[in-house]
Amino acid sequence: MKKILIIGGGLAGLVVAERLGNAGLVVTVLEREAEAGGVCRSLQQGKYTFDYTGHLLHVACDETKEYLKDLGIWSRLDVHTRNAGIHLGGEITPYPIQIHTWGLPPRIRRDCLLGFVRAWADRGGEEPTSFREWVLERFGEGLAEHFFFPYNEKLYRTKAEELCLDWVGRYVPKPDLEEVVDGALGLHDEAVGYNAVFRYPTEGGIRLLPDSVAGRIAGLHLGAEVVKVNLGEKWVETADGSRLSWDHLVATLSLPLLVDRTADDLPQEVVDARRALRWVRVVNLALGVRGAAPVDHHWLYFPEIQFPFYRVGFPSNHGGVAPEGCHTVSVEISLDPDGGVPGDLMATAERALVDIGLLDQENIEERVLTMLDPAYVVFDHHRREAVATLRQFYADHGVQLTGRWAEWKYSAMEDAILDGMNSARRFIRSFGD
């Protein structure tokens, strides 16, 4: 029987393994951590449950829904209508800002509305080629300067002109003039965007999802970090020196890490493509706090540079993750790929939250720091070509790249499930041929 090896027991790797196992194939999954689930893990500290960072499930496809039912967890996922906001100029207005400027201070609202109307009147020029040009053309100067530029530059740690447009399609709501005018007057009441409704486990955090898949996999090896991948001789080596051969390999670890661990001589174009990949890490400060949550929002965006975080979530507002009368906070801060975490960063973040009335430090019962590395791929102008080169190189060696970081893209948990299903399908089809 052909040996199928999967590197990484995150959601994508688990779904590939589960689907192949379901089809009667024997699969080995090597996961470096002591638990499966990757970024979708949750941990328990004291009386609180913390996700590695805020993870809300958006289900757009029937296939995903059927899969979640088959896993037996559909009824344990509560449905929520998004209640997200933007903290700007000392006020909080609902997300997305482009159709909710009504909640902003008048001067900022005026800038946003005027800029949008001017940009609308000037439409029809040259096609934008960078995120900066696209934002100015679509939303105008006010929304650009108050929200899109500072928020995205904080998140991606990259200037808006260095970002391309390959990622904006699905994730940035694009209203027309009437919607924006309605939004400035508080008349827009339709929920928009890919995340208008989401699901989240009633209890236990988002780990319910990967755990329900992992529980079905026989060949899952935890604490098995792959340190070398040999494409020519088709083996991998783990940190304890064991070698495993494979006939088919699925890689779900991040693309730059895969290249770094590939033990063959690499062509120069692959080395150059690897160097061109850029990303940011995210450090998540999770807090368990006594007392009721300070707001009823699920999460808030912070575009202004005086705040070190770009987003702050209140997971206990949508899930049973805190004891009665307490709440949780999840503070996300983006960092460059290299280096540690600046010593005073967490204290600065907490102080900033205290100053705006979102945290009472004396009531903090638990603090947990988690690091996601990589967290966001930086879609700069070199990404598309570099990724194409690397995908081709691994495809030529019969390796399937599956999931958000192996494919080096921007995607969500539902995509990881579908990526895993599609990857398994490709195998099953090829074995049938």
Ligand SMILES: Cc1cc2nc3c(=O)[nH]c(=O)nc-3n(C[C@H](O)[C@H](O)[C@H](O)COP(=O)(O)OP(=O)(O)OC[C@H]3O[C@@H](n4cnc5c(N)ncnc54)[C@H](O)[C@@H]3O)c2cc1C
């Ligand atoms: C900050 C942030 C917020 C997000 N929020 C949401 C959200 O709200 N909703 C949503 O739907 N999605 C969200 N996502 C996206 C979601 O996390 C991903 O789409 C999904 O988890 C990708 O799963 P994966 O299996 O591709 O990757 P991973 O979960 O990273 O799995 C890869 C696995 O490979 C393992 N691995 C790495 N190196 C090795 C090695 N050398 N040997 C063996 N194993 C190895 C890792 O430990 C990991 O378990 C968010 C992502 C981030 C970063």
